[in-house]
Amino acid sequence: MRGRTLVRLLILIVILAIVLYPLLWMLGTSVKSREEIATNIGLWPDVFTPGNFRDGWQNFDVSFGRFFVNSAMVAVLTVVGNAVSCLLAAYAFARLRFRMRKIWFAIMIGTLLLPGHVLIIPQYVLFKQLGWVGEPWPYLPLLVPQFLATEAFFVFLMVQFMRGIPVELDEAAKIDGASPYTVFRHVIVPLSRPALVTTAIFSFIWAWNDFFRQLVFLSDLQDYTVPVALTLFIDSTSESAVGPMFAMSLLSLVPVFLFFVAFQRLLVEGINTSGIKG
Amino acid sequence: MAVSIAPPAEVPAAPGPASRRGRGGPRRRENIAGYVFLSPWLLGLLGITAIPMLLSLYLSFTNYDALTDFSAVEWVGFDNYRKMFTADPSYWHAVRVTVEFALIAVPLKLATALGVALLLNKAFKGVGLFRGLFYLPSLLGGSVALAIVWVNMFNREGAFNSLLSVFGIHGKPWVNDPDWALETLMVLAIWQFGAPMVIFLAGLKQIPVELYEAASVDGANAWRQFRAVTLPMLSPVIFFNLVLETINGFQGFTSAFVLSNGTGGPVDSTLMYSLNLYIKGFTELQMGYASAMAWVFLVAIALITVVLFSTGRFWVHYADGEER
Numbered sequence: 001m002r003g004r005t006l007v008r009l010l011i012l013i014v015i016l017a018i019v020l021y022p023l024l025w026m027l028g029t030s031v032k033s034r035e036e037i038a039t040n041i042g043l044w045p046d047v048f049t050p051g052n053f054r055d056g057w058q059n060f061d062v063s064f065g066r067f068f069v070n071s072a073m074v075a076v077l078t079v080v081g082n083a084v085s086c087l088l089a090a091y092a093f094a095r096l097r098f099r100m101r102k103i104w105f106a107i108m109i110g111t112l113l114l115p116g117h118v119l120i121i122p123q124y125v126l127f128k129q130l131g132w133v134g135e136p137w138p139y140l141p142l143l144v145p146q147f148l149a150t151e152a153f154f155v156f157l158m159v160q161f162m163r164g165i166p167v168e169l170d171e172a173a174k175i176d177g178a179s180p181y182t183v184f185r186h187v188i189v190p191l192s193r194p195a196l197v198t199t200a201i202f203s204f205i206w207a208w209n210d211f212f213r214q215l216v217f218l219s220d221l222q223d224y225t226v227p228v229a230l231t232l233f234i235d236s237t238s239e240s241a242v243g244p245m246f247a248m249s250l251l252s253l254v255p256v257f258l259f260f261v262a263f264q265r266l267l268v269e270g271i272n273t274s275g276i277k278g
Numbered sequence: 279m280a281v282s283i284a285p286p287a288e289v290p291a292a293p294g295p296a297s298r299r300g301r302g303g304p305r306r307r308e309n310i311a312g313y314v315f316l317s318p319w320l321l322g323l324l325g326i327t328a329i330p331m332l333l334s335l336y337l338s339f340t341n342y343d344a345l346t347d348f349s350a351v352e353w354v355g356f357d358n359y360r361k362m363f364t365a366d367p368s369y370w371h372a373v374r375v376t377v378e379f380a381l382i383a384v385p386l387k388l389a390t391a392l393g394v395a396l397l398l399n400k401a402f403k404g405v406g407l408f409r410g411l412f413y414l415p416s417l418l419g420g421s422v423a424l425a426i427v428w429v430n431m432f433n434r435e436g437a438f439n440s441l442l443s444v445f446g447i448h449g450k451p452w453v454n455d456p457d458w459a460l461e462t463l464m465v466l467a468i469w470q471f472g473a474p475m476v477i478f479l480a481g482l483k484q485i486p487v488e489l490y491e492a493a494s495v496d497g498a499n500a501w502r503q504f505r506a507v508t509l510p511m512l513s514p515v516i517f518f519n520l521v522l523e524t525i526n527g528f529q530g531f532t533s534a535f536v537l538s539n540g541t542g543g544p545v546d547s548t549l550m551y552s553l554n555l556y557i558k559g560f561t562e563l564q565m566g567y568a569s570a571m572a573w574v575f576l577v578a579i580a581l582i583t584v585v586l587f588s589t590g591r592f593w594v595h596y597a598d599g600e601e602r
Contacts (some may be wrong), residue, residue, distance in 0.1 A: 016411060118572040
């Protein structure tokens with residue numbers, strides 16, 4: 001029996017090495033010099049070259065700091081938008097009786113399955129007509145949908161969570177004369193904190209990693225977010241840019257990695273219960 | 279995993295005389311409140327989803343190019359659809375690339391996820407750390423940074439060839455080889471097996487130990503137990519992952535975009551459907567045509583989901599024997 005456990009552990013360690021190798025290779029390459037990237041095949045650099053980070057940071061007309069600020073702003077506002085709007089919608093679906101509730105709920109589930117690629121062209125046309133593409137409000141196409149609970153997944157997640165909150169709490173409050181608004185404010189919101197935290201973490205990570213929408217809607221260099229800015233390195237595929245490109249790629253993963261470290265247990269449990277994607 | 283998608287049960291009305299109050303009573307008040315709370319979502323449904331969908335349906339019958347005015351839009355009937363199906367080889371090529379990607383990457387990813395989940399299912403010291411680290415690539419998911427690393431890893435001077443050279447194999451620039459570029463993207467997708475793995479782990483935990491005990495009393499070996507107990511008991515979770523990953527697989531974009539710098543190359547070998555749609559719509563500005571592509575995509579995804587669900591009836595077992 002002990003032997004078996006050992007074999008199992010050995011197999012797992014081999015798989016883990018394969019899984020972690022690309023990430024470690026990225027880490028190593030980001031601190032290798034141009035010559036070493038071409039010659040040194042190991043993970044570990046002979047000479048540490050922190051200059052890649054400086055060069056990558058200033059590789060374009062706009063500093064990478066600007067891209068990080070843009071990305072952070074989009075991600076934080078996305079979190080706020082999703083948390084507020086999805087919570088409101090979920091409360092209505094989970095707790096309030098109103099006409100056509102079942103129909104709206106079915107439609108909401110339907111939008112869950114709608115691929116984003118299908119909507120991108122008409123949304124682009126619409127937002128462009130509204131003057132929302134480019135200056136002066138380049139991020140409206142990214143943010144407005146988040147404030148209108150279009151991320152049906154989070155609505156669904158919160159509805160599922162709210163079903164677990166005892167109805168007796170609402171009823172007791174109602175008997176005491178509380179309005180639906182009071183119940184929401186004083187019963188549902190405080191008790192929904194775990195679902196809110198899950199929503200916040202995942203919407204931050206998704207917004208941070210999102211590429212498709214940001215690629216489509218951001219047209220001015222100074223408005224670029226980190227993922228879109230990273231593709232600039234590919235455009236300028238000069239050999240010299242590999243080190244800086246890796247350095248910036250690495251930095252771009254840091255926020256998600258920090259979330260991972262801080263919330264590892266919660267993230268893994270989160271997809272356990274809800275089937276959330278990474 | 280027993281997440282049902284039926285609407286939440288009716289909330290019972292507040293008992294007593296309160297519910298018999300007429301106009302302006304709790305009943306009406308709750309009706310209004312429902313729509314107040316729902317209003318952001320309704321607005322989003324209308325403005326961000328429904329109207330754009332109708333708009334894209336309309337555009338799919340026009341030659342809209344995003345540059346000229348709306349008034350200059352010309353109705354072309356089914357021309358876009360006809361062109362797509364009969365006169366645009368790149369369209370069918372993209373379909374083939376996407377189907378090939380999904381057919382190979384999804385099963386391998388699920389098999390890897392299940393295999394690792396089985397290895398992790400026994401409790402031992404450090405199991406949580408393993409689980410977390412296997413999940414990490416999934417979390418970094420469709421990020422551009424990861425795609426960049428991947429492309430470079432399978433370059434001529436990349437880590438993969440360095441590894442091969444240790445065994446005396448002379449590698450090639452995999453990402454520039456039309457025969458191998460898509461395969462490197464498949465490997466990337468498989469590498470991100472963490473999310474389905476975690477779902478498998480949750481499913482494995484719910485299989486009653488008694489079933490294994492009974493099976494081993496009957497003399498079933500490990501393989502037989504896996505076939506007779508684990509697979510059927512896990513089939514709803516396998517099904518769930520299969521649907522999720524298939525839909526995801528068909529939507530792959532970021533890695534193909536990064537590998538080919540937005541072209542679908544080399545020689546269209548990574549021209550995934552959504553990348554093709556992006557190129558047609560936003561690079562070549564054939565938005566009418568791209569809208570038609572989007573609608574066919576939507577119908578195809580719906581059909582695939584329906585087909586998966588109908589085959590599911592033959593192999594997905596629910597513990598309570600209930601048809602779903």
